[in-house]
Amino acid sequence: MNKNPSNTMALAPNTSNKRETVCIFGTGDFGRALGHKMIQAGYPVVYGSRSTQISNLIPKDAEVLGHAEAAQKAAIIILAIQRQHYNFLTPLAEVLRGKVLVDISNNLKLNQYAESNAEHLAQLLPGSKVVKAFNTVSAWALQSGTLDASRQVFVCGDDVEAKQMVMNIVRALGLTPLDKGSLLAAQEIENYPLQLFPMWRFPMYLSLGLTAFFFFYCVALDIIYTYIYEKKNFSFFIAITIPNRVCPVMALILLALVYLPGIFAAIIQLYRGTKYGRFPDWLDKWMLCRKQLGLIALAFASLHVVLTLVSPRRAFTKWKTGKGIISQVLNNKTEPLDHTNAWLSDSYLALGILGFFLFVLLGITSLPSISNNVNWREFRFVQSKLGYLALILCTAHTLVYGGKWFLSPSAYKWYLPNIYILSLIVPCAVLVVKFVLIFPCIDKPLTQIRQGWERNPKYAKQTNYIINKSAV
Numbered sequence: 001m002n003k004n005p006s007n008t009m010a011l012a013p014n015t016s017n018k019r020e021t022v023c024i025f026g027t028g029d030f031g032r033a034l035g036h037k038m039i040q041a042g043y044p045v046v047y048g049s050r051s052t053q054i055s056n057l058i059p060k061d062a063e064v065l066g067h068a069e070a071a072q073k074a075a076i077i078i079l080a081i082q083r084q085h086y087n088f089l090t091p092l093a094e095v096l097r098g099k100v101l102v103d104i105s106n107n108l109k110l111n112q113y114a115e116s117n118a119e120h121l122a123q124l125l126p127g128s129k130v131v132k133a134f135n136t137v138s139a140w141a142l143q144s145g146t147l148d149a150s151r152q153v154f155v156c157g158d159d160v161e162a163k164q165m166v167m168n169i170v171r172a173l174g175l176t177p178l179d180k181g182s183l184l185a186a187q188e189i190e191n192y193p194l195q196l197f198p199m200w201r202f203p204m205y206l207s208l209g210l211t212a213f214f215f216f217y218c219v220a221l222d223i224i225y226t227y228i229y230e231k232k233n234f235s236f237f238i239a240i241t242i243p244n245r246v247c248p249v250m251a252l253i254l255l256a257l258v259y260l261p262g263i264f265a266a267i268i269q270l271y272r273g274t275k276y277g278r279f280p281d282w283l284d285k286w287m288l289c290r291k292q293l294g295l296i297a298l299a300f301a302s303l304h305v306v307l308t309l310v311s312p313r314r315a316f317t318k319w320k321t322g323k324g325i326i327s328q329v330l331n332n333k334t335e336p337l338d339h340t341n342a343w344l345s346d347s348y349l350a351l352g353i354l355g356f357f358l359f360v361l362l363g364i365t366s367l368p369s370i371s372n373n374v375n376w377r378e379f380r381f382v383q384s385k386l387g388y389l390a391l392i393l394c395t396a397h398t399l400v401y402g403g404k405w406f407l408s409p410s411a412y413k414w415y416l417p418n419i420y421i422l423s424l425i426v427p428c429a430v431l432v433v434k435f436v437l438i439f440p441c442i443d444k445p446l447t448q449i450r451q452g453w454e455r456n457p458k459y460a461k462q463t464n465y466i467i468n469k470s471a472v
């Protein structure tokens with residue numbers, strides 16, 4: 001039985017300027033914040049609450065009624081209530097039949113329940129149209145208007161029309177809806193706020209691990225080795241010298257790691273002769289966090305710049321310069337300018353400056369506010385072509401800086417190579433494979449594959465299979 005005859009009418013898209021009434025169950029923090037924002041956006045708001053007493057915290061223009069009464073006034077009902085209280089909705093099933101129920105709830109733990117809160121709600125009230133939305137926005141941000149970081153609202157639901165109505169509200173509040181598909185996506189959306197920087201986790205762990213490794217590598221070779229074999233105490237290297245070796249090395253390796261998965265992907269596609277086929281899971285994940293890897297690399301490069309610029313202020317540098325001058329004075333001999341050295345030092349500085357400039361450009365263009373304003377060809381040009389150029393310049397910077405003594409025995413202590421030699425392995429491998437193997441000989445077949453050509457009949461079947469599966 002439909003208690004509300006205007007129900008079906010209210011579900012039709014609203015074309016007039018007047019906004020339709022929205023009902024919110026629950027007058028807690030989130031319910032109040034959302035109601036406040038909705039009234040500002042011009043929606044009449046009616047609250048459904050256990051107590052109809054109006055407290056002064058509730059937005060002034062809102063009405064507060066019992067749950068059943070409030071629900072009858074609107075086609076959309078937002079549930080600002082924790083999941084564990086959902087059972088009180090079962091007696092209201094008839095009133096809620098055909099209505100759009102917006103589930104905004106979050107959990108305290110990842111995968112706390114077997115089914116997502118939204119699916120649980122849909123099972124409780126099979127006659128209603130459940131839409132998941134708003135759970136990634138905080139009540140505090142809604143109320144204070146500081147939404148710059150989280151304008152995106154993930155929306156999912158099985159009823160397309162209901163989802164559209166909710167997305168219209170999201171837009172009216174000045175937020176950006178992102179359609180995540182059917183209610184099956186609710187679990188993922190509910191897990192999202194519980195994950196701290198999900199895309200950053202792998203890049204963070206990787207860079208922490210590598211940084212620690214290179215740091216102790218340098219401590220062993222530059223401090224402990226010199227202490228044991230040359231009886232010199234260089235422990236103060238820990239403060240600036242070693243960080244200024246680790247930072248450029250990390251920047252270079254992480255930048256190379258941004259482009260390495262693309263090379264694996266190309267090799268896999270070439271080998272399979274098709275682009276239809278899933279990449280292995282690890283590669284998929286790696287491809288998805290390339291931007292984060294690049295931004296961490298940029299941070300290391302910036303630190304390297306700062307650490308290099310403070311060099312003239314260091315007592316060690318001043319002492320070394322003074323020592324050189326005094327030895328010339330004592331020997332009464334002026335050393336002529338070494339032109340090779342002058343060329344080398346100027347070139348490695350120039351390469352470093354150019355490389356860093358491109359690095360910064362890459363970082364800036366990856367910001368959403370910029371990347372949203374360039375088309376994908378421009379974006380690809382910057383991220384791929386300029387990115388490779390930055391990688392070439394930074395690799396050359398390291399080679400010119402250290403190249404002259406890479407072959408000398410002093411670059412190897414305890415048979416271990418100098419950290420710069422280590423740092424060149426991945427970038428050089430990436431550049432060689434890209435420009436010697438992939439680029440000249442197989443770029444064309446690769447492009448053809450990426451445009452959807454099939455070279456490998458073995459995969460034709462699988463292609464059909466995948467297409468059929470995605471159509472289901």
Ligand SMILES: NC(=O)C1=CN([C@@H]2O[C@H](COP(=O)(O)OP(=O)(O)OC[C@H]3O[C@@H](n4cnc5c(N)ncnc54)[C@H](OP(=O)(O)O)[C@@H]3O)[C@@H](O)[C@H]2O)C=CC1
Nearest residue numbers: 026027028029030049050080081082085105106135138139
């Ligand atoms: N706070 C936030 O920033 C965010 C919260 N959320 C989600 O919003 C939901 C509400 O959160 P929040 O507003 O912070 O919580 P509150 O505890 O502040 O409010 C919950 C409200 O639910 C109602 N309620 C409590 N118990 C019952 C019950 N047994 N039966 C019926 N109604 C009940 C009450 O409303 P009344 O007294 O009017 O009946 C109460 O005010 C949660 O699921 C949360 O995960 C999602 C995103 C952000």
Ligand SMILES: [Cu+2]
Nearest residue numbers: 248304352397
């Ligand atoms: Cu450098």
